[in-house]
Amino acid sequence: xxxxxxxxxxxAFAALCPELRSENIISGQIEGLTSKxxxxxxxxxxxxxxxxxxxxxxxxxxxxxxxxxxxxTEALIVALPAQDKLAMGKSAFRGRLFSIFLxxxxxxxxxxxxxxxxxxxxxxxxxxxxxxxxxxxENKAPFEDIEHAREDFFRANPxxxxxxxxxxKHMVQDGKMNVREGTDAYENLDSRIKxxxxxxxxxxxxxxxxxxxxxxKASDFTLADKDKRDITLSDYRGKYVILVFWGSWCGASRAAxxxxxxxxxxxxxxxxxxxxxxxxxQSEQAWMEAIKKDCxxxxxxxxxxxxxxxxxxxxxxxxxxxxxxxxVLIDPKGIIIARGTVKDVLEKAGEIIK
Numbered sequence: 001x002x003x004x005x006x007x008x009x010x011x012a013f014a015a016l017c018p019e020l021r022s023e024n025i026i027s028g029q030i031e032g033l034t035s036k037x038x039x040x041x042x043x044x045x046x047x048x049x050x051x052x053x054x055x056x057x058x059x060x061x062x063x064x065x066x067x068x069x070x071x072x073t074e075a076l077i078v079a080l081p082a083q084d085k086l087a088m089g090k091s092a093f094r095g096r097l098f099s100i101f102l103x104x105x106x107x108x109x110x111x112x113x114x115x116x117x118x119x120x121x122x123x124x125x126x127x128x129x130x131x132x133x134x135x136x137x138e139n140k141a142p143f144e145d146i147e148h149a150r151e152d153f154f155r156a157n158p159x160x161x162x163x164x165x166x167x168x169k170h171m172v173q174d175g176k177m178n179v180r181e182g183t184d185a186y187e188n189l190d191s192r193i194k195x196x197x198x199x200x201x202x203x204x205x206x207x208x209x210x211x212x213x214x215x216x217k218a219s220d221f222t223l224a225d226k227d228k229r230d231i232t233l234s235d236y237r238g239k240y241v242i243l244v245f246w247g248s249w250c251g252a253s254r255a256a257x258x259x260x261x262x263x264x265x266x267x268x269x270x271x272x273x274x275x276x277x278x279x280x281x282q283s284e285q286a287w288m289e290a291i292k293k294d295c296x297x298x299x300x301x302x303x304x305x306x307x308x309x310x311x312x313x314x315x316x317x318x319x320x321x322x323x324x325x326x327x328v329l330i331d332p333k334g335i336i337i338a339r340g341t342v343k344d345v346l347e348k349a350g351e352i353i354k
Contacts, residue, residue, distance in 0.1 A: 022106030024123070026066045026077070030096070030113040033062035033079055040078040041068045042092040043197075046314065048280070050076045050092040057082075071105040072162035072196035101125075103162050129157055151176075160190050165198035172205055173322050179213070182206050208320045214339060218243075218330045219318045223277075226288065226300045236273050238332050240352065242345060244276040245316060246325040248283075248290035253325040256342040257294040263346055264298050267353065271332075274298040279316045279324070 037058045042050035054068040080095035109122035124130050132149045154167040172182040186202050193199045222232040246253035281287045281304040327345035329338040338348040
C-alpha cells in the first residue's frame with residue numbers, strides 16, 4: 001500500500017536517530033511497593049496490548065526513577081514483583097498499571113500513588129490547559145466527563161500538542177469526526193506532532209476509513225480457515241457476502257452468534273454467504289470450542305496471527321474494525337454496501353432479500 005510510505009519513512013527515521021531524543025525521567029513513589037518489586041514502562045502495540053520497553057528497580061519505600069526515550073505518547077507504568085521476570089516486548093497486562101502521558105522529551109515527571117489516588121506532575125501535567133483533565137483523572141471522575149474534557153482540550157489546542165493527536169485519534173475512530181473533518185484536523189497538526197506516534201496513528205486510521213467505508217471496493221484477502229484451507233474474498237464475486245468480525249472472548253459476539261447462525265441457515269445458497277473473522281484470540285482451543293458450541297457452520301478464520309498483504313497489515317485494520325462484533329456487507333460486485341452492528345447489517349440484508 002503506497003499510502004503507508006510516509007508513515008514508514010517517519011518511523012524508520014525516528015528509529016535510526018534515537019540520539020536526537022532526550023530521555024524523559026519519571027520519578028515516583030507507589031504505596032505498597034518494596035525492593036522486591038520492579039517498574040516497567042510499556043506502550044500499546046497495534047493489537048492493544050502493552051509491551052514493555054524500559055525498566056528500573058524499586059527501593060524499600062516504593063520509590064523509583066525510570067528513564068525512557070518514550071515521548072509524545074501514552075505510557076503504562078507497570079509494577080510487578082521482581083521475580084515475575086517480564087521480558088521486554090512481552091505483554092504487560094498484569095501487575096499494577098498506571099497511565100502517564102509523556103508529552104515531548106527531556107521532561108521530568110513525578111508520580112505519587114497513595115490511598116488509591118495517583119498524582120502526576122511535570123510535562124503536560126503542568127500546562128494550564130491540561131488542568132481540568134488532570135483534576136478529573138486524579139479524582140476518578142466518570143469516563144464521560146474526562147472524555148468531554150479531552151475533547152474540549154483538543155478544540156482549544158488543535159495543533160501543537162501530541163495529546164491533541166491522541167484525542168483526535170479517538171474522535172476519528174469513534175465516528176465523532178468524519179473523514180473530511182479528521183483529514184483537515186490532521187493536516188493542521190504541527191509537523192512534529194504529525195510524526196509523533198499518535199500523529200502517525202491518525203494518518204493510518206484515516207487511510208483505513210477511506211478504503212473501508214460504504215461505497216468503497218472491499219479489500220481482497222486470502223486467509224486460512226480453521227481447516228487450513230485458503231479463503232479468498234474475490235472467489236465470492238456474484239454473491240452477497242457478510243464479513244463477521246468477532247472474538248470467542250467477547251460476550252456480545254457470543255450472544256450474536258445464534259442470530260447469525262439462524263440467518264445463515266435460512267439464506268445460505270440463496271445468493272448470500274458469510275465469513276467469520278475472529279480477532280485478538282489468546283487461545284486457539286477456546287476459539288475452536290466456541291465455533292463448535294455456537295454451531296458456526298460457515299467459513300471460520302482466526303486473524304490473530306495472519307496478515308493479508310505485503311505491508312503486514314492486519315485485516316481488522318484494513319476494515320477499520322474498532323468494536324466487536326461488527327459486520328460488513330459486500331455486494332456481488334465486491335462493493336461495501338453496509339457496515340455496523342450485527343442487527344443493522346442483517347436488517348440491510350433483509351431489505352435486499354425482500
